[in-house]
Amino acid sequence: MGCFESKGRKIFDFKKKSFKNEQNGNIPPSLTEKEKVILVTSWQRLKTDVEKVGVVTFMKLFDSHPEVQDAFLPFQQLSKKDMEQSAILRSHALRVMGTVDKCISRLDTPDKFKELMTNLGQRHLNYNVNEEFIE
Numbered sequence: 001m002g003c004f005e006s007k008g009r010k011i012f013d014f015k016k017k018s019f020k021n022e023q024n025g026n027i028p029p030s031l032t033e034k035e036k037v038i039l040v041t042s043w044q045r046l047k048t049d050v051e052k053v054g055v056v057t058f059m060k061l062f063d064s065h066p067e068v069q070d071a072f073l074p075f076q077q078l079s080k081k082d083m084e085q086s087a088i089l090r091s092h093a094l095r096v097m098g099t100v101d102k103c104i105s106r107l108d109t110p111d112k113f114k115e116l117m118t119n120l121g122q123r124h125l126n127y128n129v130n131e132e133f134i135e
Helices: 032-062 081-084 088-103 108-124
Strands: 003-006 011-015
Touching: 003 081, 032 081, 032 108, 081 088
Parallel strands: none
Antiparallel strands: 003 011
16 A cells, blocks of 8 residues: 555555656656536536535445544544534634635645645645545
8 A cells, every 4th residue: 555546557656755646757647628527517507515515425434334434533433423513623624624625725836736736645644644534
């Protein structure tokens, strides 16, 4: 493990703390213009209720991967109902959605996107996030 993989390409090597891929060795492959339009259009629709989207995203993550919920100290042993009402979850969900928003706004500036994702990866390393949870 140690790397986030996408379609067989290593994207972020957590041990080396750097981006990689098979094509150019340092940054993920570029998106097509069509893929960017789809992402931007979809995000604009989702962004209208970003807090709800963030909470639903985490609730679905915790439903499909309950072990991830235990990685968040404030969420350990909370019921689904308590989780949905948690101000801490809403706050974290909004931060995550804010990062998604920044990623979408940096689709045409790969260096800024790379810097954002590298910093995010670094922070999560500092939080001792289990690398198996990243993908």
